[in-house]
Amino acid sequence: MTVSTALELRNVIRRFGTVVAVNDVSLNVSKGEFVTLLGPSGSGKTSTLRLVGGFENLDGGSILLNGQRIDHLPAYRRDTATIFQSGALFPHKTVAENVAYGLRMRNVPKDAIMKRISESLDIVRLKGFEARYPAQLSGGQKQRVALARSLAVRPAILLFDEPLSALDLSLRLQLRAEIKRLHDELKFTAIYVTHDQGEAMAMSSRVAVMNAGAIEQIDKPETVFHSPTSEFVYTFIGESCCLPVRVTSAGIEDKKGQAVGLRLGERLAEGECRIYVRPSRLRLISEAALLPNQLTARIHFIEFLGDLYRYHLKAGALELAADHAGSIGHGVGDEIEIGWRNEDMRVFR
């Protein structure tokens, strides 16, 4: 193994009773890398993180940190630091005492602790809050203290356990940018667990999309978004419309056996399949005319989303949505043409 690998998971398995929460997960995290585990609840992302932190016991496989096996060590002997969803600040200790906690446990000398406290609070922009108690802080401030507390011990890896999901939207965006900035500045190694794809895309060096205890795909955010390798990843990342169809020698029909006005640029093999398109990639009326794939559909209803109008459309039993900047001059009940490029469509069987 190379020196630049910080964390390595090898065929990690974790069971809860008969449920396999983490199913044979292998993962390498390089030094300075920010890897996000993204998935719906129950996909095993939090369990994976807790296995690294030492809060769960492994049922199989091994975990290595900086080349050393750590899976047999209790949490307090591992050089990891977790930022919990709730923050988990010690309510009976001040902000400064919270930040000092990990350093005291590592027997860092007093003056060095003082220096590290002020450094860490400086980094998270909470200078002057040293004497406050957690109850006197807002939700965002608490999470920043939690971050400072974890950063202060300079762990080999930082583990984020959905740290922003308890905050409201504007605060979430603000802290997300701040964590990103900190990572760019400090180059720490981190695993970040979230179910929010926006967070995953914005912050990560790599995103691991998890489903049913396994990693479906792990790659750069752009690659995961533009070239999903499986139907699950495609549907989980970004918005998508599913068109379940049956291709016969006569043409294309919906699940009820009715022919739909769907004209594809490339011939599909006969049989049932699901065609996926993204609302943002669909073109309407005149813009659709020159595109290789076209569908005639009726406007079902229209949502105004500020920058966009979202047209909910129906073609036989097929339902889809298309975004368009500005109005297209058609109302509910009108039949319109929709078109899309070959590269904006995915077919799964």
Next chain:
Amino acid sequence: MTDAVRIDDASYETQRTAQERRKLLAPWILMLPALVIVLVFFGIPTVYMVRMSFNLHMDQRLYVPGFTFEHYVNLFSNPLFTNAILTTIKLALVASLATVVIGYAFALLVWLKPARWRLLFIGLALAPLLISEIAIIFGWWMFFPKNGLLSYGLLSAGLIHEKISLMYTEFAAFVGLVYVTLPYCFFILLSIFDGIDKRLLEASADLGASPLKTFREVMLPLTWTGILVAFSQSFIWTMGTYATPSALGPDTLWTMGFLIQEQMLGKHNWPMASALAVVLVIGVAAVMVVTRSMQSERTSFHV
């Protein structure tokens, strides 16, 4: 909206002051039933008791109205009484400490275990409260004597070779007291534990604290108030209780509760019994003040 009635400024003002007055009165009205019960059934008898303790005792009469410090002087000079005071304090102290330690461990266990075990444990802790103190004492009478359950069990296990009796020992009195106060102690501590975020334990371990350090740095400070409350309630109970130590302890175990009973019913000396009771009340109150002052100023961290 109901029908909109036009109100002038004056009636608005009267209604507003009435509303303010109701707000001020509400806490007193809510407190009233409890206040009445405490005053009528505790306050007035206590005043009577204090007055009684200064009455005279002569001619085998229960009491003779008068004023004397004789009983108090007697109480603090007669070794019979001073020893009883010391015995009571010692027994209550040891029993309360043991209760808190056992109760703490039990509550910690229930708190840490998955929720599905919780009801079972709580049922277990509630069970002793379903039985009266007297019935429990009868139970101990079957447990401690030479032909009792304990002796039989130890013998079968091969731990002893001859039957033993722990009946009428200070140990039996101690066990009996712990048993009676344990459920209350357990529930007080469990309610405190339930207010703590379990993630704090993980956070502490995560930052490098061993379980022992986590206990000292996180658990102990966060449960300190509960420990003091549990201790004071156990102490108050064990100081004042009479039946359990008298029934299980040796004949020589003279607690204050026992002496009050003896002075009152045996010696027909009501002033003396009252003086003992007054000292008991003051002693318990003093312990409450002390434990109260030991509580941290920030008793709640969820401001």
